Amino acid sequence: MPSAASAASDSGRPVPPSLWRDSDFRRLWAGQTASQLGEHTGLVVLPLLAVLTLDAGAAQLGALRAAGQAPILMLSLFAGAWVDRWRTRTVMVLTDAGRALALAAVAVTCLPGGLGLPALVVITFAFGALSVFFDVAYQASLVRLVHPGLLVRGNSALEGSRSAAQMGGPALGGALVSLLSAPIAAGAGALFFALSFLSIRRIRGDESTPGRLERPARIWRRIHDGVRCVAGDAVLRTVCLASAAFQFSFAAVMTVHLLFLPRELHLSGTAVGLALAATGPGALLGSVLAARLPDRFGYGPVLVAAAAIGDGVFLCVPALPGSSAVTVPVLLAVAFVFGAGGQLVNVAIMAVRQAVTPRGMQGRVAATITFVGMGLSPLGSLLGGLLAAQWGLRTGLLVAAAAMMSSPAVMAMSPLARLGRTLPAPRSTPPG
Template identity: 80%
Template sequence: MPSSSSPSSLWRDSDFRRLWFGQTASQLGEHTSLVVLPLFAVLTLDAGAGQLGALRAVGQAPVLLLSLFAGAWVDRWRTRTVMVLTDAGRTLALGAAAVAGLLGWLVLPALLVVAFAVGALSVFFDVAYQASLVRLVRRDQLVRGNSALEGSRSAAQIGGPALGGALVSLLSAPIAAASSASFFALSFLTLRRTGRRESLPERSARPPRVWRRIHEGLRFVAGDTALRTVCLASAAFQFSFAAVMTVYLLFLPRDLHLSGTVVGLALAATGPGALLGSLLAARLPSRFGHGAVLVSAAALGDGVFLCVPVLHGSSAVTVPALFTVNFVFGTFGQLVNVTVMAVRQAVTPDGMQGRVAATITFVGMGPTPLGSLLGGLLAEAWGTRTSLLVTAAGMLLSPVLMALSPLVRLGRTLPAPPEGSQHFY
């Protein structure tokens, strides 16, 4: 380990630099593929609304199926091994889709398999890279290390959709898929050169009681009012947002006649908004109260999508309006995300942090495949404009749930974990 605790000492660590570079490349691959695969289906395979909803649902299903188990599984393996294998798998999956697309052999069922494989492997990679940092650097370097890794992730969220849309528009969907695969290949080549041998917890003769630990996390979240509300509000938002995005990705190219490049740039406008939201989150909750900020930010961020269905006319009008909508959504959405994380961490004892995070991810993100399916079905039955209005209105259920709960009364000071909760270890 580096002996100095200065920020530069972290960047002098070659293994950390490899982790950061590999994770950055992987995140770019992941976030470009989130746009490339749906556009591949729409533009190359002429997928309908229901088929696009199914594609997005299949890609999101691994979060529901695997998120509670990924952490327990990764803890028993070297994280470098997990990251390298998942990078290799995603490279092969997207590379095969690109070759099949160029040869005219790709069909929608095969693209569904690719979407599921990429989604499943991404769940394990994301858990592994976070665990890898803890094993790679000293405790006093975790804040700086996390800042670098999460900064890369935010940059990928900003640039990935725009890059994916531009590649599809300028080149073709198969070439764009090959480009996404190349990011995963670059991550594979970088991470496999990490030289430091990780120390693993000693494995006991008996298998760990995974189900018991998962049950404790579920029971703790269900028994805490704030966490229970966060779960319900997150589930309501993610379900409706998944439906919105399915219709949105049909509405922009087909109803507003926007190119893949413009679609990607419009989605990327949430990134700068998220950066602003992070800055606001450092000040507003301590000034106006965490509950008030949560409810008002959720209402503004979710409500702005009601403006999208009314857009008509030339791109000179619609494109700036879309940029504004996505920027506002990114700003207040990130303000909600950061504030919710602070509340969650404050009310959760140290020994439960990982399980509570996994439980909220499972409950909150679990409904997204169903939301994607619903969005596709509504678009087929009612058309994209009406479906956008209905699904965007559904997003407002999240701030309503928070406003009707004790969460809205949280003040400027965050609460402590409940007494007697320390036995959950």
């Protein structure tokens, strides 16, 4: 891991005494907060539009969600190779602008005689493609902007803002779709991306100037180096496999869940948004715990326990009755616990991954794990739609929720579970 002196030299400026005194980090944090709020608003607006406005069925909703997740499988590896060669600020501002335009275009599909579900599928695909590049870029940007000793705090701050977005975005999106109009709901998301664009473009950190895009053979070699780095390290390999198990089953869960809430439990769009938004307060708690629990109990035990509790709580949802006084409170409690456990895992595992990864490989390793981990999400979404169509919403949700327990099982049987209170060091110097 680079020393404080080398980190300062790489960034061209002294190491700040506090994370929040670093103006570039503040701009990244503000932009990421706005971007996440726009993304979580959009992630609720798009499927709710399909279900409530365009009357999409289970299979159609599964296809729509798969279209949004397919770019992860198609583009993640290339995104990692390119981000390691570009200024991360450039990548983030361009993708913010593109996602703002994509959400603004949703209004056209909602007008009388509009383009309908096929156009919504195309827009959702474009939205997902741009999000792939933004997510890889912001993770690499944090490593380039902050001192290595502040990575956990930096991740905690960024994940805390994502928690706030998880709380406000779904509630805002559900309320706007239910009470006002789809164009306003989509326009709100577009506005947040515009704010993110304005904040991130003011980052002044001196990143090394990337060269021209390389020949295809060179790009493929860099992609291969990233895959080899993950496959050759036991900790990174486990992170990748656990992420794949979770993302596949969670995509199936959410496809059925978004149908289960309005159609089986008869919740309004506003109630659906609030039920989903309850993950936000839980995630805020998870962010706070992530800065404390690993130092006390060790990274491995915390990761396994948080994943088992956070994922396992979803098994309660299929048993809920519709139109009951306890339905919404239980949904809020489930979402809170899921948010807390999931956020604790996210922050801790990202710190582990960034610590293990050589500095020049951050973008490619993040992209490789995203490719394998979230690349199965489209198949999970399609499977969720199939389960709901063939077995019914309750049974389909129960099977999908049970499958989520495979992720903590992978962690428990791996070297990741034995990590102590100290973050491991990078295995070697990055190739190439």
